Amino acid sequence: MTYQSPISPGLSWYEASVGDRPAFPPLDGDTSVDICIVGGGFTGLSAAAEAARLGASVVLLDAARFGDGASGRNGGQLNTGQRSSADEHEEELGFERAKALFDIAEEAKQHMLAFTEENGIDIDYTQGHVSVAHKARYVDDYRAYADTMAERFGYPHLRFLDRQETAEIVGSERYFGGVHDSGTGHIHPLKLVVGTARVAAARGARLHENTKVTGLSSMSGKVRVTTDKGTVTADRVLLAVNAHGDDTLEPVMARHVMPIRSFIGATVPLEGSADETILPGRESVDDSRFVVRYFRRLRDGRLLFGGREAYGGETPADIEAGVRRQMAEVYPALKHVEITHAWGGSVGITLPRQPFVREVMPGVTAMGGYSGHGVMLSNFTGKMWAEAVAGNRDRLNLFRDLKVPPFPGGRRFRKPLLTLALTWYAMLDRL
Secondary structure (H helix, E strand, O other): OOOOOOOOOOOOHHHHHOOOOOOOOOOOOOEEEEEEEEOOOHHHHHHHHHHHHOOOOEEEEOOOOOOOOHHHOOOOEOOOOOOOOHHHHHHHHOHHHHHHHHHHHHHHHHHHHHHHHHOOOOOOOEEEEEEEOOOHHHHHHHHHHHHHHHHOOOOOOEEEEOHHHHHHHHOOOOOOOEEEEEEEEEOOHHHHHHHHHHHHHHOOOEEEOOOOEEEEEEEOOEEEEEEOOEEEEEEEEEEOOHHHOOOOOOHHHHHHOEEEEEEEEEEOOOOHHHHHHOOOOOOEEEEOOOOOOEEEEOOOOOEEEEEEEEOOOOOOOOHHHHHHHHHHHHOHHHOOOOEEEEEEEEEEEOOOOOOEEEEEEOOEEEEEOOOOOHHHHHHHHHHHHHHHHOOOOOOOHHHHOOOOOOOOOHHHHHHHHHHHHHHHHHHHHHO
16 A cells, blocks of 8 residues: 555645745844845845955845755755756857856855854765766767766866666666765755854844745845845845746746646655665765656665656645655665654756846846756855855856846746647657
8 A cells, every 4th residue: 555644735744844944034124234135045145145244234134044045945955067068068168168157056055154163063074975877878979968067167076987886876677877975975954054044144144934026126226125024225226036936026036937846755764685685875866857856865864866847836735646656666675664754945047058147227236047056056156146245256247148038928928838848858858
């Protein structure tokens, strides 16, 4: 008999295991500051922490609780580089820009680990990641990519895996080969959210949860941020809502960053032969599907498995059933394993799978669309924005210069067209 989870389908394992999660009061009244940040995920919180460290007065607003969006509900994988591979960037942008984008991503990785160590934030960091080919014809590409990264981009941490090595590391015969990355790993993302919020508050940033922003207006060199509980007048505003923006608040970002829903389940701690054979080295995994499947073992021995997606913004009535079906394709022995937590979240994607960074009105910068690489990139992008506002080096031009077109179809048809396109790619994954 298939196990039926008795718990709420929206409760994540991260929420259940994060420990003390401080609450911050809603905004109450009107105020003026140097910087106002809208969105309390990785981007917004890291920007607040860095801007406050550099001496700016900062107010951060979030419509819910910090981490209730993708930052606190994702797969927890850091990955390496940008969402598009370095060799793809080289073909499109030339070697110099491709190398600069890769180096920024590497710096982002190192910054996250250094920031958490310096501030005593335990994010459950576990080293090791495996990318695997779900079709035999992709294996040669993985072999070539490992060589390219070592020889051209100076990244020596990738090791090609043949089919047997892949099966031994992953604990499944489902895949045909891949690469092992010893230069990255995976984390507990909600612990990073909570820790970064504490650092930002300790540095003097004023943090407000449950404060929905209802309007933005710019005039006379100032930006007015209207909420349901008061207003904030600021010199500069960062719009860091990623997949949770809409046309009514700011239409430019909404045309360029679209949400897709991704769903995750966490099992009970694995025991016996399953514990010994399924990811015994505790690496995280992603596969070569366009609709990526991703999974990893947690510190307490659970398997976290994600990948089922929806494109219309809806949440399926039974998240667990979809996750279980995909998990059983990789690990048939887990077909009836107990799934204790099943949840979903919205991932912000762009058409070319590259970050969207743009000034959308005078004094207002919007950032998002990390397309599945947000755990690493968004934290550092927020830091870089704070550096630029303070007059330090402006490395955000690497992202501003990327050609990120709007989704086609206009306000009425872009979501249906996206749904049609992603459904088509999902079908190709199965062929």
